Amino acid sequence: KALGTFSFKGSYPSVTGNSSVAYALCNHADKKYQTEADVAAPYWQSSLTSAFAFVEVEKPAAAIKTVETAYKLTPAIVGSNADLLTLSFDGLTHVTVMSDADAYIANEKGERVKDVTFTPVTGKDNQFTVALTDLAKASYQLVIPEGTFHYEKNNKEVKTQAIKESFTIGKGGSPEDPNLKSDYSIYQMLPDISGFVKDVALNGFMIKNIGYYDGLVANPDREVRLAVYDNNKTIRTGHFESYVDPEDPTTPTLLLVFDTPIREGELKANSYAIVILQGTFGDTNFGKFLEDKTTTQASDCHTNPRMTITIEVDNDKATGIEHVVNSTEKNNVIYDVQGRKVKQMNRSGIYIVNGKKFVKK
Known part of the structure; x- marks a missing residue:
């Protein structure tokens, strides 16, 4: 079979002397063309066959079909931009990346931030690596246009979606x-904030685990603010760090470390607030999650809610110990279900903390 263009050319005069185009030679009812040389009317002035032309062309290649192809991109989380992603087409052989491939990496807004080059894995014909150099720690998306990869299926060349x-x-x-x-x-x-405290006592503000949760871990990247309560004016910023209290070395403790320590007499008598953002500290699982979220699920972690702790500072009226890092004062009264006063909730059961019932599982 041949593929080409068939056309009618020229015109012919009828017996009336009017000129008609060669297309009039078509008999649409019979789906035939009039080509006999002895036709009388209408007739072609020279040869009827010269009214037709056929130009053969090369048959185009069949369109390459797009096939929904299984793939996997690993790992979903990498430690840094020095690591590589691996794109695999398991079960396929001889997968080829097209020379005009225009894949790229997009940020969370969908903006193109990096062009992608697929590098074949040595010894593999269905795996390719992607470099992540120059990308910051964040979430991204690998965008691969249709037809970037070709392979053979049922003896026919196909392309990926x-x-x-x-x-x-x-x-x-x-x-x-x-x-x-x-x-x-x-x-x-600590210190006990039920009454007035001295300004320098805030340099030793601590949070202690009393056994209800498993451990106490700080998120040092979370900023903690000391502000004037009435107008929220920031007086100091800082963060929590793990701390060993000399008077209570076995209890997990966090110490608030200000960027600049408070000097005695620096704070006027007033109401102040320590503003602690959600996720500033939490249990042991929270610490593991902050370090590597691939090892611990967020739903298994306990962290603090957003907190505003009001403190009345008045150096003249304060009666507490200035250097509270050495203080053993406690502002929680804990009883077990038998009514015995205890230091911590070390075992599972029901406890009364400051008059409220809590169940430790």
Whole structure:
């Protein structure tokens, strides 16, 4: 079979002397063309066959079919931009990346931030690596246009579909993760803030674990503010750090470390607030999650809710110990179910903390 263009050319005069185009030679009812040389009317002035032309062309290649192709991109989370992503087409052989491929990496807004080159894995004909150099720790998406990869299926060349796959650079979990349980609210604070305190005592503000939760871990990247209560004016910023209290070395303790320590007499008598953001501290699982979210699920972590702790500072009226890092004062009174006063909730059961019932599982 031949492929080409068939056309009618020229015109012919009828017996009336009018000129008609060669297309009039078509008999549409019979789906035939009049080509006999002895036809009388209408007739072609020279040869009827010269009224037709056929130009043969080369048959075009059949369109390459797009096939929904299984793939996987690993790992979903990488530690840094020095790591590589691997795109695999398991079960296929001789997968080829097209020379005009225009794949790229997009940020969370969908903006193109990096062009992609697929590098074949040595010894593999169905795996390719992707470099992540120059990308910051964040979430991204690998965008691969349709037809970037070709392979053979049922003895015919086919191409892959468009692919979009998400990945993250940085294994550390975020304190903003919505799956975190913001319920770490049973703890002990020092100094005792039920009355007036001296300004320098705030240099030793501590939070202690009393056994209701498993451990106490700080998120040092979370900023903690000391502000004037009435107008929220920031007086100091700082963060929590793990601390060993010399008077209570076995209890997990966090110390608030200001960027600049408070000098005695610096704070006027007034109401102040320590503002602690959600996710500033939490249990042992929370610490693991911050370090590597691939090892611990956010839903298994307990972290603090957003907190505003009001403190009345008045150096003249304060009666507490100035150097509270050495203080053993406690502002939580804990009883077990038998009515015995205890220091910590070390075992599972029912406890009464400051008159409220708590159940430790």
